Amino acid sequence: MTTPVVSIAYHSGYGHTAVLAEAVRTGAADTGATVHLIKVDEISEAQWELLDASDAIIFGSPTYMGTASGAFHVFAEATSKRWATRAWQNKIAAGFSNSGSKSGDKLHTLQFFTVLAAQHGMHWVGLNLSPGWCSSTGSENDINRLGFYLGAGAQTDTDQGPEGVHKADIATAEHLGRRIAEQTRIYVAGRAAV
Numbered sequence: 001m002t003t004p005v006v007s008i009a010y011h012s013g014y015g016h017t018a019v020l021a022e023a024v025r026t027g028a029a030d031t032g033a034t035v036h037l038i039k040v041d042e043i044s045e046a047q048w049e050l051l052d053a054s055d056a057i058i059f060g061s062p063t064y065m066g067t068a069s070g071a072f073h074v075f076a077e078a079t080s081k082r083w084a085t086r087a088w089q090n091k092i093a094a095g096f097s098n099s100g101s102k103s104g105d106k107l108h109t110l111q112f113f114t115v116l117a118a119q120h121g122m123h124w125v126g127l128n129l130s131p132g133w134c135s136s137t138g139s140e141n142d143i144n145r146l147g148f149y150l151g152a153g154a155q156t157d158t159d160q161g162p163e164g165v166h167k168a169d170i171a172t173a174e175h176l177g178r179r180i181a182e183q184t185r186i187y188v189a190g191r192a193a194v
Contacts, residue, residue, distance in 0.1 A: 002192065004184035006177075007036040007051050009043075010060030011071040015162035016098045017062045020154055020173040024058055024096060027177025033184070035177075040075035052082065056092035056184040057122070058176070059113040063097045066105040068112050076116050083120055090191075092184045093117035094125050096152035096173055098165070110150040125183050126150050127176060132168070143171050152176040 006028045012018035021037055028035045036054065038047045051057055061068035068076070082088050095113035097106040114124050126149050132142025139145075145168045146153045154169035 002185050002189045003032060003034055004055045004181055004188055005034045005036070005053065006056045006058065006181055006184060007038055007054040008058045008060060008177075009038045009040050009051060009075065010058075011040050011062070011069050011075070012060075013062050013064070013069055013071075016154070016156045016165050017060055017096075019162045019165040019170065020096055020098055020152070021060050023170045023173035024060070024152075024177035024180075027174035027179075028058075028181040029177075030174075031178055031181040031185070033181035035181075041071040043075065043078075048082075052087050054091065055188050056094070056180050057088065058180055059093070059095040059116070061097055061109060063099040063104050063106045063109040066108050068097070068109045076112075079116070079120065086121060089121035091120070091122045092125055092180060092187055093120075093122035094151055094176060094180045096154070096176055098154040098156055098169070100156065100158035102146060102155050104155065106146075106148070106153045107150065110148070110153070114150065123187070124150075125180055127152055127172070128179055129172070129175060140166070141168050143168055143175060145169070145172070
């Protein structure tokens with residue numbers, strides 16, 4: 001059986017996005033994937049090489065002022081060296097974001113990630129979950145409670161620390177990790193068979 005290598009490249013300003021990154025890692029590792037957690041604001045040359053050798057890269061950032069954080073943008077611009085050599089071409093890509101409000105323009109951050117992935121020639125994989133909490137019988141505890149399709153979206157009250165990350169959002173992030181690891185396993189096995 002193929003063991004996919006999944007890297008989570010993320011920035012976390014106040015710890016909320018780090019909680020989600022850990023949840024994504026847990027979900028991916030639960031499928032047997034090899035998983036690397038990489039803080040993009042502290043990235044080393046060895047970690048760049050881990051990203052280059054990964055089968056999938058999952059991008060994560062808080063949404064600040066309607067887009068990914070400044071630290072994530074610095075990382076994204078630095079990936080241009082990989083773009084020039086097509087080092088990330090044909091890797092699987094996905095993403096997640098957190099903000100203080102229910103919408104918070106997280107969709108724009110996820111779209112920013114998809115454009116970054118497309119520029120690198122990567123294959124974007126979405127959440128593949130129906131929206132939760134969208135009926136009178138629904139609850140804020142439903143998985144995908146914020147109803148995102150493109151990636152995992154989370155909301156944490158601005159007066160709460162990392163312990164305030166909603167359990168449903170953690171479960172959604174774990175689902176994203178499992179889904180990406182499973183889809184990457186299929187993709188890598190298929191590529192090897194061709």
